[in-house]
Amino acid sequence: MAWLSLLADYTMRNVVLGSALLGAVSGALGCFAVLRRQGLLGDTLAHAALPGIALAYLLTGQRALPVLLAGAALSGWLGTAALIYLSRATRIKEDSALGIVLSVSFAVGVVLLTFINRQPQARAVGLERFLLGQAAALTADQVELMALLSAGVLIVLVLGYKEFALLAFDAPFAASLGWNTTALSLLLTTLIVITVVVGLQAVGVVLMASLLIAPAVAARQWTDRLHLMVWLAAAFGAISGVMGAWLSASDRGIPTGPVVVLVLSAITVVSLVVRRVRAWLARRAAKGEAER
Amino acid sequence: MSALLVVLLTGVLTAIACALPGSFLMLRRLAMLSDAISHAILPGIVLGYFLAKGPNFALGLLGAASVAILTVGLIELLQDVSNVAGESAIGIVFPAMFALGVLTISRYYANVHLDTDAVLFGNIEFAPFESLWVGEHHLGPQSLWVTGGLALLNALFVGLLYKELQLATFDPALAATSGFSPRLLHYALMAVVAVTSVAAFTAVGSILVVAFMIVPAATAYLLTDDLRRMLVLAAGCGVASAVIGFVLALALDASVAGAMASASGLLFVTAALFSPSHGLLARARQLRRQRLEFATETLLLHLRYHETLPGEEHELEVAHLSNELRWTPRFAQRVIAHAQRSGLVQRTNGHLALTEAGRAVAEHLSARTGAGLERARA
Structure with missing residues (x-):
């Protein structure tokens, strides 16, 4: 079994496990984001996390992953808050607010990164790896941290499944039941923030959006039931994580993130086509039935 | 011309070129499309590089512009034929394109002049060193010709089609009944956005393009209700961001494109707080x-x-x-x-x-x- 020997390799095991985990969690969570029409929130969030990473390094002088991720989570969360506030309190529409928060916070991040890189003592901090991701460089404790955070996200998702489902399909009804929908959607956003932050160093800022959206859209083509959709999306995410890690490991020059995204895109395209074909077959069968 | 002045002027011209189509993108709630386009054109630029067997401005522009149009088409196709909501369609198409570009670069062009950093941050600092030659004649920095031409082209586009753009943006139904096709106009606008993104992006990088398209337009939108005034204000805010950012970048010794985009954010926050008509304080x-x-x-x-x-x-x-x-x-x-x-x-x-x-x-x-x-x- 060739692929089993891959798992025996230390680096490879980390990369495969990390990517699979990330794919599964973001796939499952992405269903709720996509159903709530917040697909691009992940994209903006990922960009908003960048200045946090740079600031965390500048303020603490440390490059330990937990410190950087804490900074990323904090600034991603602040970015979301700014986003919601902008589209509610001013006349700026949601898509513009997304674009503004995304481009400005990313620009601030780039200014900080270039500033850090031009400090003499900090030549090789390697914060750039968050831009495009470097799953191939994942170490065992980083995967452990990812696993821990992902497990936390999954537990909250399972516990709050019913509430999140109602929030996704009929938020006004949820509010009329007396639920605190603001707190609920804040919780869901916080879960997305954690997932994005976990994914940053594996696939990078730019490609994170795809990991949340594509599995959910692909899964949506196969079923109309939410729990099936969530399971399928998680599976699609995990499969593309493993495939991406495996394909990119076969050649050192290929970064993992883009491969994961391309595998995911292929799955999505196939799902979309299959849905069309099934719909066409069903229509034909119905027509034949009617003629008979 | 001094090198620093060329950098500043490139920024200023890019700001003007982006603010005009950007204002219409924002008003038509398509702001995120500029983000998608600026990322998706990467494989197009690689394609141009491949066809020309080296850096070639014209082929790169052509490749990227065609990929940009393809991206818009793909996004609309996804929205039309499936149950995929608008923003999800965007979020599927552009990462796939960008991934394709990154992959090709790292696979085949790992050591050439096409690194991914330049794509994201831009090389506005190098603008003075790339000159435009026509035969034997040295015509000065290429970036100035490109961004200047772009600013002129976009001003012409908006100036000539002002009435049509205005009508199609604010009342598409009426526009459809007045004898011109809003759909055609939509694609014309998309083409302008694509060409602007591509040409500006080789000069200043993709972040600055997105920021200059959306942020000054949004700032102007907070200051006025009049479309003409908004277009002028958007261009003005863009120019001011370029100047402030330039000074900031010199002071911090940091990325010029990043500082210019950050400055546009600063102006936006100021307008969001203090605008006399739509600011948070006024409200x-x-x-x-x-x-x-x-x-x-x-x-x-x-x-x-x-x-x-x-x-x-x-x-x-x-x-x-x-x-x-x-x-x-x-x-x-x-x-x-x-x-x-x-x-x-x-x-x-x-x-x-x-x-x-x-x-x-x-x-x-x-x-x-x-x-x-x-x-x-x-």
Whole structure:
């Protein structure tokens, strides 16, 4: 079994496990984001996390992953808050607010990164790896941290499944039941923030959006039931994580993130086509039935 | 021309070129499309590089522009043929394209002049060193020609099609009945956005393109309701961001493109807070005033009702108001002070009484609310 020997390799095991985990969690969570029409929130969030990473390094002088991720989570969360506030309190529409928060916070991040890189003592901090991701460089404790955070996200998702489902399909009804929908959607956003932050160093800022959206859209083509959709999306995410890690490991020059995204895109395209074909077959069968 | 001046001018011209189509993108709620396009064109640039077997501006532009149009088409196709919502369609298409570009670069062009950093951050710092040659003639920095031409082209586009763009943006239904195709115009706008993104992006990088398309336009949108004024203001905000960012970048020795985009964010936040018409402070002040005015009217009605009834003099006491109308004592004081200042109410040893003017206003209000109630009952 060739692929089993891959798992025996230390680096490879980390990369495969990390990517699979990330794919599964973001796939499952992405269903709720996509159903709530917040697909691009992940994209903006990922960009908003960048200045946090740079600031965390500048303020603490440390490059330990937990410190950087804490900074990323904090600034991603602040970015979301700014986003919601902008589209509610001013006349700026949601898509513009997304674009503004995304481009400005990313620009601030780039200014900080270039500033850090031009400090003499900090030549090789390697914060750039968050831009495009470097799953191939994942170490065992980083995967452990990812696993821990992902497990936390999954537990909250399972516990709050019913509430999140109602929030996704009929938020006004949820509010009329007396639920605190603001707190609920804040919780869901916080879960997305954690997932994005976990994914940053594996696939990078730019490609994170795809990991949340594509599995959910692909899964949506196969079923109309939410729990099936969530399971399928998680599976699609995990499969593309493993495939991406495996394909990119076969050649050192290929970064993992883009491969994961391309595998995911292929799955999505196939799902979309299959849905069309099934719909066409069903229509034909119905027509034949009617003629008979 | 000094090298620094070339960098600054490139930034300024890019700002103008982006602000014009960007304003329409923002008004048509397509802001995120500029983000998608600026990322998706990467494989197009690689394709141009591949076809020319080296860096070639014209082929890169052509490749990227065609990929940009393809991206817009793909996004619309996804929205049309499936149950995929608009923003999800965007989020599927552009990462796939970008991934394809990154992959090709790292696979085949790992050591050439096409690194991914340049794509994201841009090389505006190098703008002075790439010159445009026509035969033997040296025509100065290429970036100035490109961004200048772009600014002129976009100004022409907006200037010539102003009426059509305005109508198609604010009333697409009417536009469709007035004998020109809003769909055609939409694709023309997309083509302009694509060409602008591509050409500007080789000069300044993708972040700055997105920021310059959306942020100055949004800043202008907070300052005015007039489309013409908004376009001018958007270009102005872009130019100001370029200048401020340039100074900032020199001071911090940081990325010029990043600093210019950050400066545009700074201007936006300032407008969001302090805009006299749509700023957060102005709105808060307006809300406060409306609340005070409404409370004053309530006070007048309350006084008018109770002054006619015998034995209810205590209802006119200041202290009683907070209980009766559920106002905090401080708010009650503010309302009374406002009413006194307006000459509607006078205060004699702890009792409030309507003035002549106050009674007239109260009569009018009561007639109005009375009529309203009648209508509601019927």
